[in-house]
Amino acid sequence: MRAWLRFSPIIVNETIISDTMKKYDINFNILRADISPRGGKMLVEIDGKQVQESIEYIKKRGIEVNPIKKVVKKDDEKCVDCGACLSLCPVKAICVMDDWEIGIDDQLCIGCGFCTSSCPMKAISVME
Amino acid sequence: MKKIEEINQKIKDGDVVVVTAAEMISVVAENGLKKAAEEVDVVTTGTFGAMCSSGAFLNFGHSDPPIKMYKTYLNNVEAYSGIAAVDAYLGASQPNRNPEIGIDYGGAHIIEDLIRGKEIKLVAEAYGTDCYPQKKIETYITMDKLNQAIMVNPRNCYQNYAVATNSTDETLYTYMGTLLPKFGNITYSSAGQLSPLLNDPYFETIGTGTKIFLCGGEGFIIGEGTQHATEVERMNDVPVSAAGTLMLKGDMKKMDPDYVRGASMPKYGPTLYTGVGVPIPILNEQIAARTAISDENITCRVIDYGIARRSRPVVRETNYAELKTGEIEINGVEIPTSPLSSYKKAEEIAEELKEWIINGKFYLTNPVEKLPSKDHFVKPLEIKKPSILIKDIKIKPVIIARPTEKINDVAKKLVENSINHLPVVDDKGKLMGIVTSWDIADAVARGKTDLKDVMTKKVVIAREEEPVDVIARRIDKYEISGLPIVDKDNKVKGMITTEDISRLIGESSRKNK
The missing domain is CATH 3.30.70.260 (ACT domain)
Structure with a gap:
């Protein structure tokens, strides 16, 4: 847990x-x-x-x-699946899925917040 | 050979064949070029990326008494209103005038909010004339209340673009997103095989007057965009770097927020994510062949954004197939990549435009004029007063210290030479660290005696070839008061301080008088 x-x-x-x-x-x-x-x-x-x-x-x-329960949350209304966050994740918790949608694996996320501050749409948040 | 009129007849008859630019690759591979060119009538393209060079003309209507708007603000974002009385151009990359909001809510966000039907506060100031006596108004507007809201984007749909990385030791925040230090990541923005101008690389079908998909509504290409360039290096017919651009126009009242978004590039500024889809009529085999280009055949260049100059060095060449694997190699290391434009949205746009055409909701247009396809260069802006380089300014003889020196001796050196910064060097004169008068005071307070225990080892430096303006920005960014100047062998050549820069500004303003 x-x-x-x-x-x-x-x-x-x-x-x-x-x-x-x-x-x-x-x-x-x-x-x-x-x-x-x-x-x-x-x-x-x-x-x-x-x-x-x-x-x-x-x-x-x-x-x-x-x-x-959740470390990181992506607001799918705000996210446009641009992928700006992909290369910033130090633990490769962010991936491109088959239909080019961006997915975040909550199990891998360490909550560093790097994607949060770099998202052009401010669509990602780390739960405190 | 087909004609656009024949394709439009097929659209009317309901038997037009439309595929997306991504689908066209396999259509040509499976059926051969000849058959593909005969059977396919239209290839749709799509892109959804950050297009800073976007904006909107807004007409607010006349108030009573009327006003000739001189300074105009929408939710505190300035729109340029030096156009008639109640017209304004709102630029997507304009930040908020409230410094606490700044780049987090700018012109691009207003454009999205207007399209979403949200209420926007309008403040306008004027100097007052006989015909326009009102000097200030404050009111609320929505899209419905505007007479016109016309998106006009001076430069969209770049035909290929640079791929960004960063060789320096510091994180950079750029219009290409966050670039991690020491080649920590790579960002790219083109949609590759779906991108409009990579599917018609010589502008054979696209031109002024071409009807397009723009942000969920219909729009038009109104000419080549700013910085349109044609004389560029090509591979497989497509440019390997930034080349052609488009100027676009569309009615914002008919746009869909799914395909247009206000965004902020961290510590850079606001930008508008714009969805564009351009239909390419397959008039002959050559045009068909060009729309079948795939990601691995579109070469692009990885550029080092760590060099803040107009010409940045090329790190390597790559292609969009490699970039889309999520990693490419630099100096033997696999570096993660980020697209900045949404390939998912680009596909959705190409699909949506395809549906419009198949369902007879969208007809193709003959351009009234082709886009320029030769003799276009991007000229640089030559500054009358050339930028001063570090090596051009008069630097006092360099005073240095060795790490073995005692704090007392270092303190003497600072006082005798009336300086505040002292670079620490090894026996070859190479930079090891820096110590300031404050560090010495701190060392005395804490009872330390050896220089090596108090010097700062991570030093922000200046290079001899760098412009002073770049160094001034660096001093500001790191909140420091001076940097050692080093040559390519890391040998200390001098110090540049905030005082030197102030003196430089003082001298140049005196000369100008």
Whole structure:
């Protein structure tokens, strides 16, 4: 599952993530991170048998967990399938389909937002 | 040999044969040229791309008391109204005068909003005359209230165009989209095998008066476009770079927002995505052969947009089939490509125009005059006052530092020479970094003593051959106050600072007086 984790400055020095990984044997992949002494947020992907338990644990340790279903959203009314975004995606999540329509694979997207800022139609948004 | 009148009779009789330019490739491959030319009557083309050189003439009607509009704004976007009293030309690439909106909502967006039937705020100012006493009006308009809304695009449908990439270390924001550093990506804009002027490369059927599909309605070619060029290098009959262009006209009241969109190229400006479809009558075998051109036979050139000069270097040649695979190779690396025009929409337009013709809703026209097919060049604009190059300006003798120097000594050097910037070089004089007086103050505050720990290693540089204007733009872009000048071997030749540039401007304005 994917989620935004938000944490306050009080807990930045705690090793919450590695504690969770050891305790619940989960795979933890950081897709995006914005961390400073004032706290921060991370977009993460968590896999494993004890995902729910691990999330409960993370919450208990003081991290706010906001699961997200979608990372990126394309407004098909605005999109004209020009493809300006194609070559900007660092993880090749954007592709041309058989009928020349532009598709974004939400599973591959890491929410970097590069396509968002470069879309001439402002048709793509990254969910916060 | 067929005539347009015969094709029009077939349209009337309901037995016209129309295919798109993409379909024509396989029609010729399967049936041979002779049979294809006999059977196919019309080939439809299509393109849907960013065409900055677009705009609209609007007539607002007269207010009471009447006004002679002098400055005219539509949702805060200026339209040129130095034409009679209540006419204005709204350019697609005009940004918003509200700096907070700027390029995010400009002329192109107003054109789309008008076509969508949205209400637009009109503000006009005037100096007042006996016949037009009103000095200012503020009101709201919609498409229905306008007497005329005529799209007139001075330059559309470029016959081939450059393919863009960027060799520099910085991301560039251009009219060819976002170009990532170090050949990070490639962008192209032509629709290739569907593009109108690549299917009639010598303008044998297309001309002034040709009726076309324009943004979902009917439009006309009203002549060659601006920057129309004919004397260009060709391969397989089609130009390998930007060549012919079209000037187009159409009634905005009959347009469809599906085929016209206001857009903004990031950090560049507003532009209009315009849908154009041109029918090509298959009058003979030669014309048929040219409409069967396919993407792999349309060569184009990858240009380095990292060089901000009129002539940009060619990186390599490629073709649209290669570009459409999504990757092409530069220096042994596969680089991802982006089209900037929608091939999906281009196909839809060619299909739509095909349907119109098959259903007897669209008849072909004989052009009243052919487009110029020779002796047209794009002339450069020669600036009377030639641009000053970095090497032309007087630069103070270069003062440098070595990375091994101590902060105290560097501070002395800055004070003794009354300078604020000091390039740091290796034993061969090659640039390693830069340090400013602020960096030194910061180092002292934090108790650092060695220059190598405080110098900035990522340095924005100036080259001797670069124009001063380019450097002024660079200083502005990176919010810096000076750059080291380096030669091709990366050896430091001097420093150029904001003070040098101010002095230069001061001197030239004094001379002009």
